[in-house]
Amino acid sequence: MYEGVVQDLIDELGRLPGVGPKSAQRIAFHLLQAEPADVRRLAEVLIEVKDKVKFCSICFNVAEDDQCRICRDPRRDPSVLCVVEEYKDVVAIERTREFRGRYHVLGGAISPIDGIGPEQLHIRELLTRLGDGAVTEVILATDPNLEGEATATYLTRMLGPLGLRVTRLASGLPVGGDLEYADEVTLGRAFVGRQAAT
Known part of the structure; x- marks a missing residue:
């Protein structure tokens, strides 16, 4: 042109x-x-x-050194590990200022259609990290879509025998959203994850 x-x-x-x-x-x-x-x-x-820029040798987040700033930070709680799909998810969670643990970046989500199975993700490295017993809770913070759900389900099955507390981020209706526009899965999750009114 x-x-x-x-x-x-x-x-x-x-x-x-x-x-x-x-x-x-x-x-x-x-x-x-x-x-x-x-x-x-x-x-x-x-x-x-x-x-x-390279990837952290521990969590696979972006880093300029061998380890990212989060893995180097002694103030972070080493007993809680948040598993995310991509390094941009780390940034999103950090912006909330609610999480003080450490991360593990999978490098994607299980997607058979795209030819991505568990072996293409950093799952083996996750299991190695969990082997030392320092982590007591794993938070699965994968996307609330088909691939993210498949990845979370797979990880839940893999981590179950390790005796860890495995949790999943809550999902439901966004603030300011209308019920009529919510899809069935989101609305169903909102009902399942309902809390006592305060």
Whole structure:
């Protein structure tokens, strides 16, 4: 559609998750109009992030060192482990400021359609971590969708024999939502997880 390098830029931006053709074009033209120093700074940061960022050797969260800041933090409770699908889930939970334990990032969810089974996830490493007896509770914080539920069910079966307390994040109706728009699964979960009114 456009000449040479401009189309190449649009194509590359369009490969990013959540960026469609129109967004890719909008970003490309923004970059064309930006100051050269700003574009250079963006390019340098992209290269630096690929050079410096790796995954934590303990929990598989993103890190610039061998261990992430959460695994290095002695104030975190080592007896509670929150299992999440992706490192972006760690950020979401940390924003709540409610959880003071540690994490384990699976690297995805079980999805036979996509060819992802338990062996493609960091489940073996999770079981190794639990082997030392320091963890007493595992919180399964996988997404409340088909893949997340399958992963949570699989992990519950795997962890059951270890004698740990295995819990699942509560799910239900969002604040500000209308009952008429809730799907059956969400509404059913809300009934199951109901609490005493205060």
